[in-house]
Amino acid sequence: DAKTTQPPSMDCAEGRAANLPCNHSTISGNEYVYWYRQIHSQGPQYIIHGLKNNETNEMASLIITEDRKSSTLILPHATLRDTAVYYCIVRIHNAGNMLTFGGGTRLMVKP
Amino acid sequence: EAQVTQNPRYLITVTGKKLTVTCSQNMNHEYMSWYRQDPGLGLRQIYYSMNVEVTDKGDVPEGYKVSRKEKRNFPLILESPSPNQTSLYFCASRWSDRVHEQYFGPGTRLTVT
Numbered sequence: 001d002a003k004t005t006q007p008p009s010m011d012c013a014e015g016r017a018a019n020l021p022c023n024h025s026t027i028s029g030n031e032y033v034y035w036y037r038q039i040h041s042q043g044p045q046y047i048i049h050g051l052k053n054n055e056t057n058e059m060a061s062l063i064i065t066e067d068r069k070s071s072t073l074i075l076p077h078a079t080l081r082d083t084a085v086y087y088c089i090v091r092i093h094n095a096g097n098m099l100t101f102g103g104g105t106r107l108m109v110k111p
Numbered sequence: 112e113a114q115v116t117q118n119p120r121y122l123i124t125v126t127g128k129k130l131t132v133t134c135s136q137n138m139n140h141e142y143m144s145w146y147r148q149d150p151g152l153g154l155r156q157i158y159y160s161m162n163v164e165v166t167d168k169g170d171v172p173e174g175y176k177v178s179r180k181e182k183r184n185f186p187l188i189l190e191s192p193s194p195n196q197t198s199l200y201f202c203a204s205r206w207s208d209r210v211h212e213q214y215f216g217p218g219t220r221l222t223v224t
Contacts, residue, residue: 032211043115043201043215044154087154101154 004088009106012082018075020105022088025069030092033064035073036101037084044087044101047073078109113138115216117202123222124192132187132219134202140214141207143185144169145177147198148218154201160185161208192223 005023012018024033035047048055048062050071055062061074075082087104115136124130136143144159146169156169160179174196176188185204189196202216 034211041199041218043217045215046212049211
């Protein structure tokens with residue numbers, strides 16, 4: 001699996017966009033980029049995933065660079081409830097070990 | 112409400128005393144799995160099941176057993192728990208192995224003394 005690098009922590013003002021970067025320079029052509037988040041030891045929550053194209057859903061947008069070596073998760077209007085650890089995972093989509101979380105980015109949304 | 116439930120949520124036990132952590136989902140998902148989460152090690156898969164009576168090992172299966180007799184349930188069994196199995200455990204499910212989005216349970220915090 002491609003290794004990912006994320007900043008350990010970030011702050012964001014409430015109501016502003018939160019942009020969370022992820023580097024995955026060794027990603028291979030059939031590996032997807034997944035984003036999950038975890039709020040204080042609760043079960044991880046799926047946010048979004050993508051392969052090559054940018055993706056948007058009701059929670060967030062995922063911007064993947066053209067060379068696919070990095071991506072950015074965008075929470076368009078962060079709220080206090082978005083305070084969590086965000087994990088960027090890169091792996092092929094198969095039946096086996098779907099997810100291995102690394103360190104993630106601890107996002108603190110401040111009033 | 113669509114959800115994955117786990118029981119118990121918290122458990123303190125002693126070495127060698129068999130225990131079972133239950134997991135149930137009400138979404139008719141084919142695929143279920145168990146993870147453990149440890150500080151500094153992230154989330155690691157223990158076992159997974161692609162459907163009833165179909166199970167396979169994940170990254171860290173040693174010391175654990177699972178069964179999938181019904182589609183909705185996927186219990187995790189520790190036959191002889193040891194202190195190194197002290198961890199936060201999550202059950203997860205998804206429609207099938209072809210689907211990306213996983214739903215996680217609330218977690219079970221297990222302490223083995």
